[in-house]
Each structure stands twice: as structure tokens, then as C-alpha cells.
Amino acid sequence: MLSIENLRVVYHDVISVLNGISLEVKDGEVLIIIGANGAGKTTLLRSVSGMIEFYDGDIIEGDIKMDGTSIKGLDATDIMKRYGVTYVMEDRPVFWYLTIEENLGAASFSRWDKRVKADMEEVFGYFPVLRPMKGKRAGYASGGEQQMLAIGMALMTKPKILLLDEPSLGLAPLITEELFSIISQLNQTDITIVLVEQNAHAALGIGKRGYVVEMGRIVLDGTAQELLENEDVREFYLGSGKKERKSYKDAKRYKRRKRWL
Amino acid sequence: MIDLVQTLGSGILVGLVYALLGLCIVIIFKASEAFNFAIGEFLILGSFLFYVLFFNETLPWHRALPLGALIFLFFSYVLFFDISARFLIALPSGLVTGFLIFCVLFFGLNLPSLVPSPLLRFIIAFPLGLLAAGIVGSMVERITIKPLLGRSPISMTIVTLGLGFFLRGCIQLIWGSHAYPFFLDLPDITIEMGDFLFLSDPIWAGILSLLTFGLVIVFLFRTRWGLAIRATSEDQAKAMAFGINARFILLIVWAISALCIAVAGIMISNFGALQVGMGFVGLRAIPVVLIGGMDSIGGALVGGVIVGMCEALAGAYLEPMGLIGFKDVAPYILLLIVLFIRPYGLFGTVRIERV
Numbered sequence: 001m002l003s004i005e006n007l008r009v010v011y012h013d014v015i016s017v018l019n020g021i022s023l024e025v026k027d028g029e030v031l032i033i034i035g036a037n038g039a040g041k042t043t044l045l046r047s048v049s050g051m052i053e054f055y056d057g058d059i060i061e062g063d064i065k066m067d068g069t070s071i072k073g074l075d076a077t078d079i080m081k082r083y084g085v086t087y088v089m090e091d092r093p094v095f096w097y098l099t100i101e102e103n104l105g106a107a108s109f110s111r112w113d114k115r116v117k118a119d120m121e122e123v124f125g126y127f128p129v130l131r132p133m134k135g136k137r138a139g140y141a142s143g144g145e146q147q148m149l150a151i152g153m154a155l156m157t158k159p160k161i162l163l164l165d166e167p168s169l170g171l172a173p174l175i176t177e178e179l180f181s182i183i184s185q186l187n188q189t190d191i192t193i194v195l196v197e198q199n200a201h202a203a204l205g206i207g208k209r210g211y212v213v214e215m216g217r218i219v220l221d222g223t224a225q226e227l228l229e230n231e232d233v234r235e236f237y238l239g240s241g242k243k244e245r246k247s248y249k250d251a252k253r254y255k256r257r258k259r260w261l
Numbered sequence: 262m263i264d265l266v267q268t269l270g271s272g273i274l275v276g277l278v279y280a281l282l283g284l285c286i287v288i289i290f291k292a293s294e295a296f297n298f299a300i301g302e303f304l305i306l307g308s309f310l311f312y313v314l315f316f317n318e319t320l321p322w323h324r325a326l327p328l329g330a331l332i333f334l335f336f337s338y339v340l341f342f343d344i345s346a347r348f349l350i351a352l353p354s355g356l357v358t359g360f361l362i363f364c365v366l367f368f369g370l371n372l373p374s375l376v377p378s379p380l381l382r383f384i385i386a387f388p389l390g391l392l393a394a395g396i397v398g399s400m401v402e403r404i405t406i407k408p409l410l411g412r413s414p415i416s417m418t419i420v421t422l423g424l425g426f427f428l429r430g431c432i433q434l435i436w437g438s439h440a441y442p443f444f445l446d447l448p449d450i451t452i453e454m455g456d457f458l459f460l461s462d463p464i465w466a467g468i469l470s471l472l473t474f475g476l477v478i479v480f481l482f483r484t485r486w487g488l489a490i491r492a493t494s495e496d497q498a499k500a501m502a503f504g505i506n507a508r509f510i511l512l513i514v515w516a517i518s519a520l521c522i523a524v525a526g527i528m529i530s531n532f533g534a535l536q537v538g539m540g541f542v543g544l545r546a547i548p549v550v551l552i553g554g555m556d557s558i559g560g561a562l563v564g565g566v567i568v569g570m571c572e573a574l575a576g577a578y579l580e581p582m583g584l585i586g587f588k589d590v591a592p593y594i595l596l597l598i599v600l601f602i603r604p605y606g607l608f609g610t611v612r613i614e615r616v
Contacts, residue, residue, distance in 0.1 A: 049502065051498065051501060053411075054410070054497070054501060055411070055498075075506070076501045076502065077501070077505070080504040086502075086503075086504075089499065093496075093498075093499040095491075095500075096495065098491060102491075102492075103492075105485065106488050106491075106492035106500070106503065109488070109489045109492075109503070109504060110504030154503070156503075157503060
């Protein structure tokens with residue numbers, strides 16, 4: 001179980017992004033995190049995966065615990081090897097100038113065992129589109145194929161917890177649907193999934209539980225069903241809600257609820 | 262006609278050494294997008310390390326002891342923090358290594374008396390010298406480059422500029438600035454066919470440079486470490502996210518680069534004598550990589566050969582016309598022409614455009 005306790009993160013010593021966020025990821029679940037741009041979703045994943053230091057951010061308060069032991073401040077490689085937390089960055093983090101097979105090989109670098117070939121076959125099993133083009137450079141693959149490859153690469157690291165940062169970014173709705181069905185398939189094989197999404201409707205469709213993040217804080221949590229039915233979530237993230245049409249002028253943030261609870 | 266072939270042939274042999282210099286710049290540029298301006302200093306340093314092993318040069322204790330201590334600190338540091346060995350293993354192994362280095366520097370390896378055959382002596386001293394150069398390269402990287410990971414590549418480039426001056430000062434302090442006679446005494450393989458004459462030293466230089474070049478390419482494209490290096494050179498953040506330790510990869514890249522520069526340095530010293538002022542030869546790598554393309558490994562080879570031939574041609578045909586010293590300028594004029602036509606160099610990255 002991954003638990004984040006009162007986390008505060010500051011970039012370049014001045015830009016405060018996470019202002020005391022706390023959440024819990026239970027083993028084997030699909031957790032959805034939704035929020036507007038700049039809410040701190042990506043920063044949250046970077047902090048958990050240990051990448052925050054690379055982006056010149058600092059965890060100034062709070063703790064990240066994996067089954068009770070703190071993983072705060074560990075190196076990204078250590079967190080991956082010891083605790084099996086793999087972070088799939090946003091915008092299709094594949095190596096453009098390597099072939100698809102090499103991409104999968106590079107992702108298995110942190111392991112030393114001989115089962116890499118078999119795991120590669122497993123990934124091709126999940127994503128059959130990738131098999132015929134495995135000798136092709138990843139940069140020439142389409143957006144959907146690249147995102148599938150990115151998730152395949154994450155699988156090569158044998159994750160226990162998979163942190164997915166907006167996998168549906170820039171993908172057609174049909175591809176998104178396919179991707180999400182594969183993600184819920186992965187969840188069946190005992191991989192815990194944390195899914196950060198803008199596409200709230202699709203994401204809440206496969207998740208059991210969700211959090212809403214705003215201004216670096218959790219403002220709402222509940223089961224997926226509760227969130228889908230929540231008036232504010234419907235208005236801000238699903239684009240429905242109140243019946244009458246609203247002008248964009250009124251959708252400004254300061255017009256929103258000041259207090260959520 | 263015979264003259265031309267002779268000139269081109271010699272040019273190609275020297276060009277292969279330049280290609281190796283270019284390769285060193287290219288792999289560092291690919292891995293961290295920084296240009297290593299300290300290449301000339303690494304070149305002299307590598308040659309001096311080899312010199313110490315091969316010619317039984319000893320240092321007085323007040324120079325050898327600080328170097329030994331430095332090696333000890335560095336070794337313990339890397340073992341403890343980067344390979345996360347236990348303190349009880351890291352400290353003694355660092356101590357042993359530092360002491361060994363001190364002994365080699367102070368008492369000398371005395372290879373000439375142990376191994377009389379110069380070829381065998383070369384075969385022993387060459388890998389040792391390269392290893393030493395690689396270690397020094399990684400040491401320098403740990404101290405100066407590692408803290409800058411994730412920052413702008415420009416700051417790394419500026420650091421290498423300062424590093425160059427610092428290393429040059431260190432080398433002058435340790436070994437002085439006079440010339441050391443440098444004669445490898447490798448087997449004579451001079452080729453003399455009809456009117457052609459290729460001297461033994463340039464041929465050896467060409468062969469060894471090409472061999473090193475090939476080994477580096479095999480390492481980069483056939484091993485898992487090479488794959489990790491290529492992945493990191495594309496994007497450090499992505500590589501870290503997929504469990505590749507970008508810091509350690511950077512260390513390896515600098516070690517390989519320093520090692521290759523040492524090969525080139527030894528070969529260039531073998532043409533004449535070894536002295537601190539020789540470092541400017543390292544800057545010949547600038548036209549090489551700019552002509553070939555900053556991020557192309559094959560481009561470094563082609564660029565090196567082109568620069569070598571250009572230099573030889575200018576030396577043979579233009580200098581007798583009264584243009585003394587034109588040999589050193591010719592590659593830069595060629596570089597200007599290439600940059601006018603192809604700003605990315607001949608083999609610069611073909612950027613992937615998805616359709």
C-alpha cells in the first residue's frame with residue numbers, strides 16, 4: 001500500500017505546487033486522479049517516482065510511504081528496483097530513435113535476469129499491433145502505438161504499481177477506449193494502477209475510486225460512481241451538470257466554490 | 262598522380278586519429294548535449310598516464326602522495342554512493358587502489374626491466390594506460406559534471422572550458438612543461454610499394470584508431486549497456502523513468518570518451534614528442550564533428566577522414582606556394598563551406614517527422 005502524507009512540493013524553491021496532499025493507494029486497485037491543468041497531478045507522480053529532483057523540485061514537507069517504509073528522497077532507479085513503482089511520463093515517453101524492440105530492451109535495463117525475451121513476447125501479446133513493426137523506429141509509430149509501447153516498456157520493468165500520466169493525451173476516442181480496456185486487463189494481473197487523467201469520463205469508467213485534485217490539494221474523494229454523480233465534478237470535468245447554458249465568463253476559477261467540504 | 266595518392270593516403274591515416282577525437286566529442290554530446298572543450302587536456306593527460314606506465318617515469322613523493330590520496334577519496338566515494346557498496350568494503354578497496362597508484366607513481370612500474378620486448382611491453386602498458394585514463398575521466402565527471410545533470414547543457418559546456426584550464430595547470434604542476442621524448446618502438450610495418458611510401462607510425466596510428474572506433478561502435482550497438490547509453494542520450498528524464506540510472510550512464514560515457522582520447526593522444530605523441538603544449542591538437546576535433554554532424558557517430562569517421570585529407574592536401578600543394586601554416590587553417594575553411602550548405606553537418610540528425 002502506497003500512502004502519501006501531507007506532501008508539499010516546491011519547484012525552484014519558489015513555486016509551490018503541492019500544498020499538503022494526502023492520499024492512499026490500496027494494493028490491486030485502479031485509482032483515478034482528476035484535476036485541471038496546473039493542479040499538481042504530474043508533480044504528484046514525479047514525487048512518488050523519485051523524479052522530482054531531476055526537475056529541480058523539492059519535497060519540503062510530508063512523507064511518501066510504501067508499506068510503512070518511507071521512500072521519500074530515494075533515487076528513481078532505487079524506487080523502481082526495490083519497490084516496483086514505475087512512472088509512465090505524459091506525452092508518450094518512448095525513445096524516438098530506437099526501434100520498438102530496442103525500446104523494450106532499454107526499459108528492461110534495470111533487471112539482470114534472462115527472462116527479457118519472454119516478457120517481450122508477453123508485451124506483444126497485450127499489444128499485437130506492435131509485433132509486426134518491432135524493427136521500426138518508435139518515432140515513426142502513430143500516437144496510439146507510441147502510447148501502447150510506453151505502457152509495454154513500463155511492463156518490462158515488472159512493476160507492482162504503475163503510475164500512468166494521461167495516457168489518453170492526444171488520442172482518438174476509439175484508441176483511448178482500447179487502451180483503457182488493456183489497462184483494466186493489466187489490473188487483473190495484480191498490478192496496482194494510478195491513473196491521472198483529464199478525460200474524466202473514460203477514466204472513471206474503469207476505476208473503482210477517485211480523487212479530485214485542485215490547487216495542489218485533494219478537494220474531493222469517493223468511489224467512481226459518487227464522483228460521476230457529483231454536481232461539481234459533472235460541471236467542471238464532465239461538461240454537463242446544470243441544465244441551462246453558461247457563458248465562459250462565469251467559468252472562471254474564482255467563481256467556483258470556495259470551499260469543497 | 263603518385264604524389265596525390267601518397268598525400269591522400271597519409272591524410273586518411275591521420276584522419277582516422279582525428280575521427281577518434283571526433284567520436285569522443287560526439288558521444289559526450291549525444292549523452293549530455295554538452296561540448297567537451299577540455300578534450301585537448303584529456304589528450305595530454307591520457308598520454309602522460311601511458312607515459313608513466315610505459316617509460317618508467319617516477320614522481321617525487323610530494324607529487325605522488327596527493328594523487329594517491331585523491332584516487333583513494335574518489336574510489337571510496339564512487340563505491341559508496343554510486344554502487345552503494347557497504348562502507349566496510351568501499352573504504353578499504355579505495356585505500357588499496359590509492360596505495361597501488363601511489364606505488365606506481367613513486368616507485369615506477371619498471372616495465373622496461375621486467376619485459377624487455379617493446380611490443381609486449383606496449384601490449385601490457387596500453388590497456389593499463391587506457392584504464393587509468395578512463396578512471397581519471399570518470400573522476401572528473403563525478404566532480405564537475407554530475408551535479409549539473411538536468412540543468413542546461415550550456416552550463417556543462419562552460420564547465421568543460423574551465424576544466425580544461427584547470428587540468429592543464431595540474432599537468433604542468435605534476436609533469437612540468439618541457440617535452441618528453443616519446444618513442445613506442447612498435448614493429449616496423451612501413452609499406453614501400455614502387456613509388457609509394459607509408460611510414461610505420463601513421464599506419465599503426467590508423468589501425469589502432471580504427472580498431473578503437475570499431476570497439477566503441479560494437480559496445481554502443483551490440484551490448485545492453487550501449488543500448489542504455491543510446492536511450493539516455495535521447496532523453497535523460499525518460500531513461501530515468503524506465504529505470505536507467507542516467508548519472509551512472511554519464512559516468513560511463515565520460516570514461517569511454519577519456520579512454521578514446523587517450524588512444525588518440527598516444528598515437529599523436531608517437532608522431533613527435535609529448536608536452537603540455539600539444540593540447541591544441543585536440544581542438545582539431547571541432548572541424549571534425551561540425552563537418553560530420555554533432556550527433557552522428559558515422560559522421561565523426563567521415564569528418565575525420567575529410568579533415569585529415571584536407572590538411573594533407575593543403576600541406577602538400579598549397580604550402581609550397583608560399584602559404585606557410587595554411588595546413589592548420591584549411592579544415593576550418595572547409596568547415597565554413599560545409600556549414601553554408603548543410604548547417605547540421607553532413608550527417609547531422611535527420612529529425613523524425615511523424616506523418
